[in-house]
Amino acid sequence: MPTKYLVVFAQSHSDFRIPELKSIAELYGFPLLLPDPCDPNRPFMVIELDQEEHARSLAKRCILIKSIHEFYGQGDNYDQLHAAVRKNQALWEQYKQDTSFRFSVAAYNHSITKSRQREVMESFGYMEFLGRIDLKSPTIVLGCYEEYGDTRGKEFSNKVVDGQFRQVYFGRLIEEGSARALIARFDVKKRVYFGNTSMEAEISLLMANQCLSRPGSLVYDPFMGTGSMAYPTSHFGSFVVGSDIDGRQMRGKGKQAGVLRAAAQYGTAHRIVDLLTFDVTRNPWRCGGLFDAIVTDPPYGVRAGAKRLGRRRSPTAKQLEAYSEHQAAPRPADQPYIPPTKPYELSELARDLVVLARYLLKPEGRLVFFLPTVNDEYEDVDIHSMLCEGMKLIANSLQDFGSWGRRLVTIKKVTSNTYAVPFSDNSGRSQSAVQHEPAHKDFREKYFQGFRKGSTSLDDGVVQ
Template structure:
C-alpha cells in the first residue's frame, strides 16, 4: 500500500482521527495507520490502497489541508535522504521533463531563506531536469519540518533552527477542498441563525461523523435554528427536524414566509432535502415504529444559552387550577388561538441517557447517533459515557473540544444489533443508585463556576 502524508489544519486535533475513520467507512476503504501515530501532531503518515482514496479523503474531510505522497521521513536530513534514495521508483519518472516547484516549510517555526536554499540543494541527487515553475508546475515537492512548541522556552529562533522533531518529504497529491465549506456555512453569513447556532466547522465535522450521504434519512430531535440540517442536507441526505419550541425553527417569519430554517436552507440550495419541521416534545414523540433513520445527529440544549425542556409542570396544580387550565385550553381552541403547553427542566444526564435509548429504537441496524455532551473536565471519567450505553449500542468515538474548566464531547454511538426494540418510556422517576456522571446538573455547575457546593 502506498504511503501518504496528511497535513492538517491546526484546529480540533481530537476530531481528526474520528473524522478520517468515518469518511473512510463512508466510502468503503481501509485506513492503515502506524502504531505510533499521534493525531495531535500536524502531520500524519498513513497507508492507503490508492491515490483515489487520498482524493476522496481530501474532498470530504474538513480538517485536511493537503495530502502528499510520502517519499521519505527521518529524524534528520541524513536519514531522510537515505530513505528517499531507496524510494527512487516513486519519483524517477518525474525527473527528466516534468516542471516542478519545491516548497520548504515548518510547523511551529520559520526557516530562514538561506537554509531553505540549502535544503533544496540537498536534493540535487534526484537529478530533476524539468523546468522550475513557481506558478503552474506539473508537480509540487514539499519538505516539512515539525518542531515542538517553543512556549515557555528561553531559546532564540536562530538557536532553535534545525532542531526539529521529524522531517517529511513528498509530492503533493491534492489540496483539501472540503475545508472551503467552513466559510460557505459561516453563521455570520446565514439568513437565519440564533444564539444557540452551532459554528460551521463543528457542524461539518458532525455531518462527517454522521456519514451523511445521498439516500440517507437523518433526524435532528433538537433542531433549533437548523445548524445541523444544512451541512447534512448539503452532503445529500434527507433531513427531518423537530423541537419542543417551534419558535426556534420558525423565527420571526411573516404569514407568507417559510420558517427561518427553510429560508436558510434555500440559501444553501438544500431546501428540497428538508422533509419537514415539527413541534413536539421528544419524550412525547409521534413515532409509532422504529428502525426509521440512518442517523440521528443533534446538539441537545444543556442550559447555558438555552435550557432543555420537556412537557409538564414543576409543581402539580390544585383541582381548582386544573379546572381553570382546562377552561383556558378550550377557550384558546374556540378562538383559534395557539395554546402553549407548560414545560419543565429536563436534566442533562437524564436527557443524554434517554437520547441513547431513543436512538436504539429509531435507528436502522448500523445507524449512528452523533451528539454533543458538555462535561466538567475535572470531574469527567470515561465511565460517564459508558454508563449511558444500553444493550445494542456501541461507542465509536468520543472527542473533546476543550474550553478550560469545561468542554463538550462529540460522542458517536452505533446501533450494533439487528434486534428491534420497543419505544422508550422516558420515565421521569428513576431508580436511585448506580454511577452519577460528572455532567449531572451541568447547568447549575456552570453558573456556580464549577465550584463544589458547601
C-alpha cells in the same frame, strides 16, 4: 500492497482527527491503516492506503486535512531524511526526465527563512530532476515539512530554534484539502438565519462527517433549533428531518421558516423534508428503523436549556379547581392551549437520546451529539453508562475549554433487533436502572457555580 501517505493536518481540533479519518474511510468503503502508536496531537501523520484515489477522497471530504502527499521519507535530521528518500527512489524516479516540478518547504510552529528554504531544496540535488521548474502550475509539487515543538511562553528567538526540529517529512503532493473551504461557505456570520446557540461551521461540518452524511441518506435532528446541523448534512446529499419542542426557533420571523431560508441560501432547501414541533419524549414516531443517522446538539442550559412537557411541581387543589372551571368553559379560538414545560436534566436527556436512537436508527446507523462535561470530574464510564443494549461507542472527542469541555460522542447501532416504542409510559426516562451519576449531571448548575465542588444547585430554568 498498501502505499504510505503523509497527511498534513489543519491546526485545530486535534482530538477530532482520527475519528474523522476513520469515518470517511468507512463512508467510502476502503481500508485505512494508522500508525501504532498514533498521536493525534502531531500535525503530521503517515497512514497507509490501497489506492491514491483513496487519499484524494480523504482530502476532498475531511475538514481537518490541509493536504495529502505520497510519502517518500522522514527523519530526525536531514541525513536520515535523505537516506530514506534514496531508499524510495522507485516512487519518484519516474518524474526525473521531463516532468515540470516545484519544491515547497514549510514548517509547523516556525517560519523558515528564504535562504534556508533554498538550502533545503538544493540538498535534494541527488534526485536529479531534469524537468522544467514551474512555480505556477507544475505537474508535481514536492513538499518538505519540518515539525517544531510548541514554544509558546518560552523565550526562544527565531534564530535559536531554526533547524532544531522534532521531525522532518518529504513527499509528493497528491491533493490539497478542498473541504476546508466549506468552513467559510457555512460561516454563521454570513447566514441569513441564525441564533445565539447556532453551532460554528467547522464543528457542524465535522459532525456531518461523523454521521456519514451522504447522498440519499435520511438524517434526523431532534433538537434542531436554528438548523446548524441541517445545512452541512444536506450539502453532502442527505435528506433532513428536524424537530424541536419550541417551533419558534425553527420558524423565526417571516412568511418562510428561517431554517428553510438558510437552506435555500446553500441551495439545499429541497432536502429539508419537514420541520416538526413536539416534545421528543412524547414523539409521534410509531415506526422504528427510519433514519440513517441522528445528529444533534442538545441544549444544556448555558445559553438555552432543554425542556420537556410537564409541570415543575404538582398542581395544588386550588389550581386543579381553577383548571376544572376553565375546562368547563370553551376556550376562545384565538387563545390556543400552550402546555406547560419543565427543565430536562442533561444526563437524563443523554440516556433517553441513546434509547430513542436505538429505536429510530437503521442497523449500522449513527447517533452523533455533543455532551458537555466537567474536565476534572469526567471519567470514561460517564459515556459508557448511557449506552444500552445494541448501541456501541465509536468515538469520543474532546473540545477543551479549560475547566470544562464538550465531547462529540458517536454511537453506532450494532443490532438488527426490533425494540418497543420508547417513552411509551410518557415518563421520558429510559427503562434501564441508572447505577452511575456522571460528571455531566446538573451541568448547568455546575457551570454557573464555577465548577466548585460541593456547590449548591441553582433554580432550574432557561438562560436568556
